[in-house]
Amino acid sequence: MTIRIGIMGYGNLGRGVEYAVSQAPDMELSAVFTRRDPKSIKLCSTQAPVLSADTLLGWKDHIDVMILCGGSATDLPEMTPKAARLFHVVDSFDTHARIPEHFHNVNVAATESRHTALISAGWDPGMFSMNRLLADAILPDGASYTFWGKGVSQGHSDAIRRIPGVVDARQYTVPVEENVNRVRNKECPTLTTREKHTRECFVVAEEGADLDAIRQAIVTMPNYFDEYDTTVHFVSLEELRKNHSELPHGGSVLRSGITGWNKEHRHSIEYRLELDSNPEFTGSVLTCCARAVYHMAQRGDFGCKTIFDVPPIDFSPLSRDEMISKML
Amino acid sequence: MTIRIGIMGYGNLGRGVEYAVSQAPDMELSAVFTRRDPKSIKLCSTQAPVLSADTLLGWKDHIDVMILCGGSATDLPEMTPKAARLFHVVDSFDTHARIPEHFHNVNVAATESRHTALISAGWDPGMFSMNRLLADAILPDGASYTFWGKGVSQGHSDAIRRIPGVVDARQYTVPVEENVNRVRNKECPTLTTREKHTRECFVVAEEGADLDAIRQAIVTMPNYFDEYDTTVHFVSLEELRKNHSELPHGGSVLRSGITGWNKEHRHSIEYRLELDSNPEFTGSVLTCCARAVYHMAQRGDFGCKTIFDVPPIDFSPLSRDEMISKML
Numbered sequence: 001m002t003i004r005i006g007i008m009g010y011g012n013l014g015r016g017v018e019y020a021v022s023q024a025p026d027m028e029l030s031a032v033f034t035r036r037d038p039k040s041i042k043l044c045s046t047q048a049p050v051l052s053a054d055t056l057l058g059w060k061d062h063i064d065v066m067i068l069c070g071g072s073a074t075d076l077p078e079m080t081p082k083a084a085r086l087f088h089v090v091d092s093f094d095t096h097a098r099i100p101e102h103f104h105n106v107n108v109a110a111t112e113s114r115h116t117a118l119i120s121a122g123w124d125p126g127m128f129s130m131n132r133l134l135a136d137a138i139l140p141d142g143a144s145y146t147f148w149g150k151g152v153s154q155g156h157s158d159a160i161r162r163i164p165g166v167v168d169a170r171q172y173t174v175p176v177e178e179n180v181n182r183v184r185n186k187e188c189p190t191l192t193t194r195e196k197h198t199r200e201c202f203v204v205a206e207e208g209a210d211l212d213a214i215r216q217a218i219v220t221m222p223n224y225f226d227e228y229d230t231t232v233h234f235v236s237l238e239e240l241r242k243n244h245s246e247l248p249h250g251g252s253v254l255r256s257g258i259t260g261w262n263k264e265h266r267h268s269i270e271y272r273l274e275l276d277s278n279p280e281f282t283g284s285v286l287t288c289c290a291r292a293v294y295h296m297a298q299r300g301d302f303g304c305k306t307i308f309d310v311p312p313i314d315f316s317p318l319s320r321d322e323m324i325s326k327m328l
Numbered sequence: 329m330t331i332r333i334g335i336m337g338y339g340n341l342g343r344g345v346e347y348a349v350s351q352a353p354d355m356e357l358s359a360v361f362t363r364r365d366p367k368s369i370k371l372c373s374t375q376a377p378v379l380s381a382d383t384l385l386g387w388k389d390h391i392d393v394m395i396l397c398g399g400s401a402t403d404l405p406e407m408t409p410k411a412a413r414l415f416h417v418v419d420s421f422d423t424h425a426r427i428p429e430h431f432h433n434v435n436v437a438a439t440e441s442r443h444t445a446l447i448s449a450g451w452d453p454g455m456f457s458m459n460r461l462l463a464d465a466i467l468p469d470g471a472s473y474t475f476w477g478k479g480v481s482q483g484h485s486d487a488i489r490r491i492p493g494v495v496d497a498r499q500y501t502v503p504v505e506e507n508v509n510r511v512r513n514k515e516c517p518t519l520t521t522r523e524k525h526t527r528e529c530f531v532v533a534e535e536g537a538d539l540d541a542i543r544q545a546i547v548t549m550p551n552y553f554d555e556y557d558t559t560v561h562f563v564s565l566e567e568l569r570k571n572h573s574e575l576p577h578g579g580s581v582l583r584s585g586i587t588g589w590n591k592e593h594r595h596s597i598e599y600r601l602e603l604d605s606n607p608e609f610t611g612s613v614l615t616c617c618a619r620a621v622y623h624m625a626q627r628g629d630f631g632c633k634t635i636f637d638v639p640p641i642d643f644s645p646l647s648r649d650e651m652i653s654k655m656l
Contacts, residue, residue: 186604
């Protein structure tokens with residue numbers, strides 16, 4: 001039994017999914033769909049056709065799970081409900097405030113058409129969410145923390161690029177290691193935004209630009225930088241391309257908690273990721289989630305799901321006996 | 329809706345469960361059962377009766393989930409299938425080689441009597457197993473490692489106590505931090521048993537005992553110590569009681585893996601626990617698992633289960649909307 005996968009959207013994330021599908025023993029890539037000119041796209045592998053997004057309907061019976069690799073701002077709110085009427089789907093919708101609305105829209109579409117749709121998959125939201133839930137359930141008396149980085153925040157990099165006089169920029173989110181270690185040491189500190197992360201920016205300025213003005217515009221930018229200690233380095237375009245072209249990321253979900261009638265025992269639970277490539281790792285998680293969606297759909301478990309709804313067994317290509325003997 | 333919990337067996341683990349149930353907003357402790365004289369047992373809380381294990385049958389309709397806190401060597405292989413004919417149950421069976429046989433016996437009992445039974449719960453097997461499965465599924469091209477400690481191994485402590493001339497002993501399993509860090513740094517090293525853990529023993533000897541003979545008996549003991557670098561410290565009984573009376577434990581499940589068409593990106597996934605009290609943390613996990621068993625049973629999902637079968641949502645007392653808004 002081979003799970004037939006479709007990819008909708010072929011940017012960094014779509015390429016990450018393409019690679020992950022090539023590594024899965026139980027999957028094949030059936031087609032990649034794009035809203036650009038299909039002829040302008042060359043896949044990393046050469047095993048599947050690239051097709052116009054307009055042809056989706058014709059693939060209804062030829063794809064088991066469609067992995068949606070669009071952006072959360074404008075693509076997925078429209079794309080996921082629409083695709084969920086034709087296919088079982090997975091997306092990585094990460095606009096937190098709009099998740100309830102997105103969940104509702106996808107749930108209506110998937111339920112009516114008897115499809116299974118898993119939204120907000122990846123590592124955060126995704127694996128980090130699962131670990132926040134589990135750690136909170138295991139240690140109800142405690143405090144939870146999410147630290148991100150060291151890694152590239154694309155949203156913050158984009159915000160810097162919009163400042164006049166900026167040619168290009170890369171922003172790293174850096175956890176304050178001293179405070180991460182306090183939580184690892186089973187303390188439950190109260191941490192401000194500033195005490196959790198710092199921000200480090202590598203900026204290419206136009207020739208003759210006012211560097212102090214750019215630095216000020218960055219460090220005082222509301223929501224993005226004003227609540228953080230931010231460092232700005234001006235670099236050449238060559239240096240940015242040479243040293244800052246990768247997309248590493250990661251972080252830790254931590255909970256410290258207390259047990260015992262005299263509150264005498266402390267525990268810490270940490271789930272930690274260190275990723276050389278954010279899009280390839282996210283693509284790997286989405287691919288596992290596509291397997292889970294396939295298994296849930298086979299059981300008739302339709303409607304909109306999150307990672308909270310998936311039994312771990314559904315993520316793995318192993319048989320139940322193998323899992324029990326090798327992993328339990 | 330309150331989940332009525334029973335505890336069978338009142339040792340360190342039973343007390344850990346008792347505490348965890350007292351912290352759960354959706355549970356109450358209905359009764360504790362023992363094979364000792366119930367009058368000889370005083371609970372930490374005073375809210376539930378202590379009863380003879382012979383009276384289990386009468387509680388069939390008054391307990392929703394029975395948490396079995398016996399040992400894996402002789403108690404659980406008999407206790408779990410028997411209890412699963414009367415109740416939904418959770419156990420922490422950890423004799424790895426016998427899990428398939430135990431699974432089968434419990435599955436027959438639970439399926440025939442329409443009960444849900446979750447076996448081999450806790451942190452290892454348990455949360456560590458879940459993380460081995462998930463990391464392996466996300467990064468198929470990689471290597472997995474489990475490091476335990478620093479923590480007290482009761483099996484190894486018991487093995488030392490059986491040596492002639494030994495009054496008491498405590499054995500700590502210690503991970504080789506240098507090699508843990510190699511995996512954290514995304515290497516995939518091949519590690520021998522000796523390269524993963526060392527063993528540190530604190531031993532109280534009888535007056536006049538041959539200390540060198542005891543040390544030799546420990547470090548050459550097959551299976552337990554011969555494949556490890558082992559350090560033996562002789563201490564007084566007072567010192568053992570003062571400095572080594574707690575049961576801390578923990579460890580890490582780590583996987584490093586590779587992605588990319590040129591194998592150019594490396595990732596590491598770590599799940600790490602640091603526990604002041606192994607039995608209280610294990611009791612906390614079993615209590616979460618009891619909640620999950622209750623929810624699975626409500627859905628009619630009967631038979632023998634492992635942690636691999638549980639959707640995360642079932643572990644938490646939160647509503648679905650709260651989970652999505654607070655945790656996703």
